[in-house]
Amino acid sequence: MPDTPAGQDATPALRIADLRFRYPGARPTDPWVIDIAALELAPAEQALLTGGSGRGKSTLLHLVAGVIDLLPPNAGRIEVAGRSIHALRGPARDAFRARHIGMIFQTFNLLHGFSALENVMAALMFSDIPAREHRARAADLLASLGIERTDAAPERLSVGQQQRVAVARALACSPELVLADEPTASLDPENAAVAMDLIQNACRTRGAALLCVSHDPAMAERFPRRARLDELHAAHLRAAAPGLAAHGPAKGGGAWR
Amino acid sequence: MALTDLAIVRRSLRARLFSTCVTALTVGVAVALMLVLFSMRDAGRQAFARGSGNMHLLVSRDASPMVAVLNGIYYANPPARPIEWAKYQQIAASMPFAFAIPTQQGDSYRGFPVLATAPEFFSDFEPNLGEPWRFAAGRAFEKPFEVVVGARAARETGLRVGSEIFLTHGIAQSRQLGQADAVAPHVHREFAYTVVGVLEPTGSAHDRALFTDLTSSWIIHAHDRRKLTDPSIRTTTADDLLETDRLITGIYLRVASRPGRDATALLPAAFDALRRDPTITVAQPVQQIDALFRIVSNIDVIVLAMAGVVMVSSAISIMLALYNSMEQRRRQVAVLRVLGCSRPRVFGLLVTEATIIGVLGAAAGLALAVGGALVAAGALKNAIGLVVTPVFAPEVTLAVLTGAILLSALAGIVPGVMAYRSSVADHLKPLG
Structure with a gap:
């Protein structure tokens, strides 16, 4: 169960404001890779971000996760569960990420040499969750996701089961926010649907908000909220042009459909 | 977990x-x-460091203290210049030594050096500090023409208690034998020695040596001397020894320790006193080994x-x-x-x-x-x-x-x- 159930607490799972980002080494005249005036996810809300490859989708997720630093001239504010993640430095940010953000990858990125159970426990070991609870917590989570052979090496599990282990790992610490980076890109359409059902249901059940990036058009119907990254940029520019409240909150509006 | x-x-x-x-x-x-x-x-x-044991000072007539130690304790070469018995007695009496053991080198058995010495060599001298001699078999020599064999010498020659041997004058080494001008080794055929003891290994150079008493060594050399003047001589006994036959090549000295006092405190004084005699070389083995x-x-x-x-x-x-x-x-x-x-x-x-x-x-x-x-x-x-x-x-x-x-x-x-x-x-x- 989520630590802060939706409804009782209005703190958004994710709030992005005035985010501008270019990679280090880019010229000041280069366009921003990320240029988002406002983007917000309510607790347990699920949203899809689309856009062609190389448009900065992964970069946005890495910025949100705080594995890329937001250094000048880049600017903006990214809040996860009410905390500005880039205000945290070094190990403090890592600890925050461990506890409040889960990530799911296209290739799962499971740890080799570790069993399914240990992969989930690896997510718990960097959190402040008491060590004695780790094993039971990981086992329960895997069981609820239908993994029985918890001591099997991930590479000996089917692709579908590996996906489940990856989802379990992302949700192990009951994060407020799950970031999914092209989670179905290496699956056929049938398996992709199964995987998305799994991810979306698991996040819903556990009260985690889900920000999913994908270039798969078939994903659109699964998400009530969706946006194209380039449209987010464009909306921002359009809003800025007439001199109106360019950076005003655009919750539910702007490029979001 | x-x-x-x-x-x-x-x-x-x-x-x-x-x-x-x-x-x-x-x-x-x-x-x-x-x-x-x-x-x-x-x-x-x-x-x-083994071999000098509880000896404090080594006296010889070698050229330097280092040579004295190499010859006297490691049997590098037999010391060339002898010490007369009277000189030994004078030195031994000059101070209250715990022991003053006369030693004489020069003979050998199948390349292994023979050390002629006094019974105190086994009773008072310890080859390693705190480790007295131990016999693998037999006992120390008690009368002339008895010999005790070091562990390694016994092992390599196969000598056992009861074996009879003849000693060789000088150290017969194959290297010397090959040289034309080398003095041919001379075997003292007239005098048979009986092995009465075999020693346990000590890890020191003494393991390579054989040990016998001074008198028998003096007798066999006196016999050689007498045969030069009278080839008909059949035998020589202790009664035939002259004062000039009684020669040694080294003295193992240990300064007497008073009860409750460390003997090494007296050592420097003894060392200095002996060094004033220009006719002898005095070595402190421990110092030489350090050097x-x-x-x-x-x-x-x-x-x-x-x-x-x-x-x-x-x-x-x-x-x-x-x-x-x-x-x-x-x-x-x-x-x-x-x-x-x-x-x-x-x-x-x-x-x-x-x-x-x-x-x-x-x-x-x-x-x-x-x-x-x-x-x-x-x-x-x-x-x-x-x-x-x-x-x-x-x-x-x-x-x-x-x-x-x-x-x-x-x-x-x-x-x-x-x-x-x-x-x-x-x-x-x-x-x-």
Whole structure:
């Protein structure tokens, strides 16, 4: 169960404001890779971000996760569960990420040499969750996701089961926010649907908000909220042009459909 | 129960088992080499320090104190210039010595030196401090023409209690025999000696010697002298000895210790008093052995420096093994970082991994060195009867092992920094 159930607490799972980002080494005249005036996810809300490859989708997720630093001239504010993640430095940010953000990858990125159970426990070991609870917590989570052979090496599990282990790992610490980076890109359409059902249901059940990036058009119907990254940029520019409240909150509006 | 950093390191070592084993073995060989070199140095020093035992001073007429020690204790050569019996008596009476044991060298048996001496040699003199002579068989000599055989001499000649032998005048060595101008060795055929005792090994040069009493030695040389003037002489006894026949080549001295007082306090005074006599050479064996070690200590340093280089190169091989695995590791590091592992912790994982390789290597090295030394010592004893006790001084061993582990940890720093600085975002993307 989520630590802060939706409804009782209005703190958004994710709030992005005035985010501008270019990679280090880019010229000041280069366009921003990320240029988002406002983007917000309510607790347990699920949203899809689309856009062609190389448009900065992964970069946005890495910025949100705080594995890329937001250094000048880049600017903006990214809040996860009410905390500005880039205000945290070094190990403090890592600890925050461990506890409040889960990530799911296209290739799962499971740890080799570790069993399914240990992969989930690896997510718990960097959190402040008491060590004695780790094993039971990981086992329960895997069981609820239908993994029985918890001591099997991930590479000996089917692709579908590996996906489940990856989802379990992302949700192990009951994060407020799950970031999914092209989670179905290496699956056929049938398996992709199964995987998305799994991810979306698991996040819903556990009260985690889900920000999913994908270039798969078939994903659109699964998400009530969706946006194209380039449209987010464009909306921002359009809003800025007439001199109106360019950076005003655009919750539910702007490029979001 | 939770997953620990150590568990992550263990998985990583297991995932690269071959590399782990080979790298640890590299460290192990270096550690073993280092330990064996130290051990050999200590064993060599110990072996050399043996032989002077509880003797304080050695008197002879050799050219220098060093030569006196090399000849008198290590049997390098028989001393050329003798000391008259009257001189010996004068020296022995000049101070209250605990013992003043006359020794005479010059004869040999099948290349092994013979030391003619007094019974006190066995009763008062200890070849190693606190370790008196022990007999493997038989007893000390009690009357003329009885001989006691050192452990190694007995082993190589096959002499046993009851064997009868003839001594050779001079040291008959094959090298000398090959030289045209060498004095032909002369066997004292007229006088048979009976072996009455065989000694236990002492680890000193005395193991190579045979021991008999002074009187019989004087008699056989007096017999030679008398035959020069009268070839018809059949036998010589103690009654035929002249004062000029009673010659010795060295004196083992121990300063008397008063009850409750350390004898070494009196040693400098005794040493100075004896040195005032210009006709004799006085040596303090302990000092001469120290001087000898100062001469060879340069070689020591070179050998240890070489071992140190081997050690450093093994640390480099740890670094290289981890460095080479960094490409495979970057993705895992990135995943751990996403899961919330901090940069310092990632650095720590790599350094821990290097340290564990070092610990494994140190353990392997210790096992190799101790096992190897025991095998080598056994082989030396069986092959040449040389008693070498492998000495692994605890503090030296601890220093070598600690040094190896610390160096290994240091070797983890470069890969650790690579992991620390590795970009997370770049290594999460799908391969290809």
